[in-house]
Amino acid sequence: MIDLSTEYLGMKLKGPLMVSSTPLSESIHNVRLMEDCGASAVVLSSIFEEQLSLESRALDHDLSRGTESFPESLSYFPDLDDYRAGIDTYLSHLVRVRGSVSIPILASINGATAGGWVRFAQEVEAAGADALELNTYSLATDPRIPGSEVERHLIELVSQVRATVKIPVAVKLSPQFTSLPNVAAQLDKAGVNGLVLFNRFYQPEFDIEELSVVPRLNLSRPEELLLRLHWTAILYGNISADLAITGGVHSAEDVLKGIMAGASVTMMASAIHLHGIEHIASVLSEVQRWMEDHEYASIRQMRGALSRRSVPDPSPFERGNYIKTLSSYTMRRPALQ
């Protein structure tokens, strides 16, 4: 019997494939189906502090606009007893999801202020999240802020959250750090239980007909996996936090590669959007078949098999790889033509 189980953030998971943050998990029905199809854990979609602040301010503006201006219409809306903020909806969804499935449910939060991070972390912990994924998506657009400052801010936030909650904490990183291993090591030192590689950027689309730029999130493509594999393989064994891969995991082969690079678990979202939640089951059965064919007894056995420290020639992970690839590409070009 092949053992597909794995450990992530100190939790025993029944398989190597989790569902990463996706709007699909906003339906309890979907989360149940994910569990039935073999997903070993689900990360709920992220709650964004800015979004909550915006909502709060927008509600205030919308209800205040035009009031106390004209004697016949001193207000335009009834004053309802309560307005559920986004966080309330999120927490009640978390509670309901948690009660509907037996697999671990991870909450994902994205704060904008130190206070917001800590408050959200406490609230999701209290609501019963099995673990917490800190979604640290931020974009440095201010030329006055050096990279070191961005890193310092990240570590500080994560430390505060880590010190606040008891549940395991993973940090979902962006790949854009000058020295990712150093950032990983600092986070490791700060006590995070896992690193999730990597967040994907919202890259705005340019509409040249309308002369406008519109926000857009494309589904991940399998090619994106390579970047994740690369950095997982480099980090594996050098930090004590667990590693998880998200972004570009579309097939059984991708799962296997991820584990072999050193990930404790791989996460899927775009492929589910493309092929349906049932895709999880077919990927897992293919993983199992591959493992049978290749006589792997367990996920544990293959984890890190192709990590930087486990391969006979680590040069592909280093600068030499760059030179080699370039030259081989140059050589191939005439043939392509």
Next chain:
Amino acid sequence: MKSQETVILDANEAVASVAYRLSEVIAIYPITPSSPMGEWSDQWKEERKPNLWGSVPLIAELQSEGGAAGAMHGALQAGALSTTFTASQGLLLMIPNMYKIAGELTANVMHVTARALATHALSIFGDHSDVMGCRSTGYAMLCSNSVQEAADLALVAHIATLESRVPFLHFFDGFRTSHEVNKILPISDEDIRALLDEQTIVAHKQRALSPDRPILRGTAQNPDVFFQAREACNPFYLATPAIVQDVMDRFGRQTGRSYKLFDYVGAADADRVIILMGSGAGAAEEAITYLTGTGEKVGILKVRLFRPFDASAFLSALPSTVRSIAVLDRTKEPGSLGEPLYQDVITAIAEGAADGTLHFESQPRVVGGRYGLSSKEFTPAMVKGIFEELSKARAKNHFTIGIDDDVTHTSLAYDPEFSTEDPRTIRALFYGLGSDGTVGANKNSIKIIGSETDNFAQGYFVYDSKKSGSITTSHLRFGPQPITSTYLITQANFIACHQFSFLERMDVLTAAAPGAVFLLNSPYGADEIWAHLPRKTQATILDRKLQFYVIDGYTVAQTAGMGNRINTIMQTCFFAISGVLPREEAIQQIKKAIKKTYGKRGDAVVQQNFDAVDAALAHLHKVDVPGIVSATFDILPAIPAGAPPFVRDVLGTIAAGYGDSLPVSALAAGGTFPTGTAQWEKRNIAQHIPVWDEAICIQCGKCVMVCPHAVIRAKVFDAKLAASAPATFKTAKPKWRGMEQDLYSLQVSPEDCTGCQLCVEVCPVKSKSEAKHKALNMEVQAPLRSEENKNWAFFESLPSVDRSLVNANQVKDIQLLDPLFEFSGACAGCGETAYVKLLTQLFGDRLYIANATGCSSIYGGNLPTTPYTVNKQGRGPTWSNSLFEDNAEFGLGMRLAVDQQKQHAEELLKRLTPILGEELVTGTLSADQSTEAGIEQQRERVAKIKSVLEAASAGVTASDVLGLAAIADSLVRKSVWILGGDGWAYDIGFGGLDHVLASGQNINVLVLDTEVYSNTGGQMSKSTPRGAVAKFAAGGKPNSKKDLAMEAVSYGSVYVARVAMGGSDMQTVKAFQEAEAHNGPSIILAYSHCIAHGYDLIHGLDQQKAAVQSGYWPLMRYNPALREEGKNPFQLDSKAPSIPLKEYAYREARYTMLARSHPDVAKELLHEAQDDVERQWRVYSARAAMPGRGETPHIAPPEKEEDLVAVGKGREEQ
């Protein structure tokens, strides 16, 4: 009696609280100033707040006050305890049912915020015209004079009606009492129970109809018995005063607050007495306290139970020493011998004298007077003036007080400087803008001071007549004694001006008492502010030795992310300077109030307000006032000196806030005013205005089309005229064929613009090298103002384009037509006014408008100025508002009059052929007036007819000549339009509208559909969409919007269009043209985005587009004329839904607030609303797809394709 916690609220809330707890069925309909009572009831129902018996009352909104009274009558007959709230015209609509309810001796209370009736003008403000119109209905009439009394006597009325079986009209003064915030002792459930005899309720229910013990009520009676049966009620009316007094006595024992049917206050040996009822009693009592303190022998008698009038109780309440009496009525009955209370007093005294029961030492002389109409101020100074008049041997009778009647000389003189204000009372005045939150903050301050200190507190708020950039004045009093001053503050210890720009045109320091504190929100710091103050302001600060503080509130607000909401910042400064509370404690209390007010809306809002409070004090600075007046400029007049005399002297005085000083002779009897006046009232409210980039503009005209305020305009003119243009005046080469040699200009009026930004949003042009730069871009107004004013003046001097050269079916061309509706005071970015403006561009010079009461009648006809204007020939829309409920009929009447006069003119023309000549007569009678050119030619003919008639003499009767001269203008085609909102068209006026549409007459109806009663604050109408929150639909409207378009289509002969300017401006223009051209009834339903939808109106046109794209608002036209051409009259002008309803709806707070408060309900309603959209689309598209003339019976296709298959299979199986 027991000690009790006080509460701080207004009379509407206090009264609604009592009525709600004592009712089972509440029938409501919005009307100012009573609407909040219905709103509170609906809100409490949503909160599942129980009545006294643990049950949540049923709240039903009706289609009119007549409907509400009918529903209440029915509920009462079926045994429920039922109430309603109303005022003014609404109360008049209830009168027929009031006769019935009283005639049937049914226990009932209605609560009325007494308000003026529309006569020469509508007024929303307080007086007793409406309640006095009900005095013959048989309702008992009980009057409350203050917020506390309104709460107390509301209960007395509910108890007394059950005990007497006589229904009660409980009233208190609109605004002065209904909207005054005061510290009062609330009526507890325990108080109610102590007074309520449950047996009276059982009896009420036993008298009701029931099939279990059937009875018949409401019979028809004949001459034999009607009279006797009518007299049978007498014992009940005779018993009622004693019952009321008994309830008052029990109430006094329970609460310690005692009332009498007639309460006398003053010297026991008074020789002069004033008799009155309502809020004026507060001011009068204050005067009495003062005057008796100086030894004057005066007193007042407060009337509480006006009907049934207890003459005996009345007479015995007056001191025997009284020699002269003034009876004050807050109403006017033209042609009567005196107003109602006066007549009752005269009768009571005369009857007493006749019976020999008078106890007076000598029979007093009684005079009557009118005061306080439409909330006109009534002050202790006026009371003193009346007492002085009463001292005269022959005191003036039928006098007026508070105005200067220089026509029939009824008014009494008084010394306005006389003041009885308690020196221990702190009086504070705050000038703010509606949008800056000043009033809200002051209401909070009253609550803080009233509840956290031993002080009594009072707040009263005055608003100007505009909906955009409106100025609010808050009058706050705090002191150790209960505050009964029912008049505005004229001597303030504290004055805050929250808007620096007010100083330019207002003297905000008029009411500053010597040594008062003056707080100014100023962009200039303490060391530079002096140079920016007008001379008069500087002089007042020096003369009255004011302590002067400044704060840059907007910088603090913007830093805290609060935009233009400076409320908590200015509130913090007020507490810091006034010292009403220790500073730290005040800040704590402000934060507590912030948490309470904004907590529900989220932490971010609370936090930013906290930040603003914390930052406020650091920016507050005391000004070291220089010793001399140094300014070289002064406060500007509200209306410039160059305006026509009436506009400058009369409307200008009103605009400046000094309308109270105008004498009777300044105002025309009958209420007629000139149009073309808004142009003189430069309100200068925009911080940013659009600036034209002529280099990239494509001259599409969309900006001109959508501008709700007509402040952006285009002209094409002879290039030679540009020679005298100001240096910064911009032009471009016109993009019209044949006009290439001329110049095009797009110009903004900087001081009329509201800064709404719709023009920039609709501009389709983007710079090729910087996408954010459009052909119109918002820029700071201040530095542009002077130059752009010159440019605007030059632009206005340019000639208008010849209308006959313009293709009025093209949006691009329409920009060149003069709008005859400009600079309205509607909300910035209003969705209605662009349609009204378009109407005037197309047909304005021959346009009659019948306008239903509502937003459009307020921005159209509220003084001081009107946006309706005239063209260079002096022609323009003529406008009138009859009522809310009858507008369609009113407009139909106009049409009938126009047609009848035209017909008669044609008859006269024929008769006068001998002098007019065959050619002129035939030409006039057969004129083709379907085009602008044809209409112009007809005008020329009519001018010729008039000139011939003037010179005419022999061969005709003078009567025919005079007659034709008087009505010759009717020979030029006229356009009659009936305008109103959805509250009118869908609800209160629907019966009339339906009848008018069925009349076949050539009338046009424009429904400005905002989907709520916008003018009264957003109450649900039958146009409100499913799932939207509105007042009276706090839980989201559960059913779908009425499809008025299809109801009109069902006639087959009515032209019908649904338009949305943001969805298709072309289709809108086509619809207006076709509707006008249709020789029969036409109706246009115009989607009008509204501030009551809950989003920034900058996006109004985007939302209109989304409404169309989602299929929520399909664009359609039904043109009966097409049938004659063998075509389907039903045309669908928008595409099949391309976005889900949610994508449109969830951009508006009216939908999202339900999703936030009751997500499950919201989800369900949204689902059903999406179904509505799909069902409607199927019906519309099926109708549009009908072949031929569209006369195929109207059968919609099956709702789902699968059904077809299933049916087919089923048949096969059979």
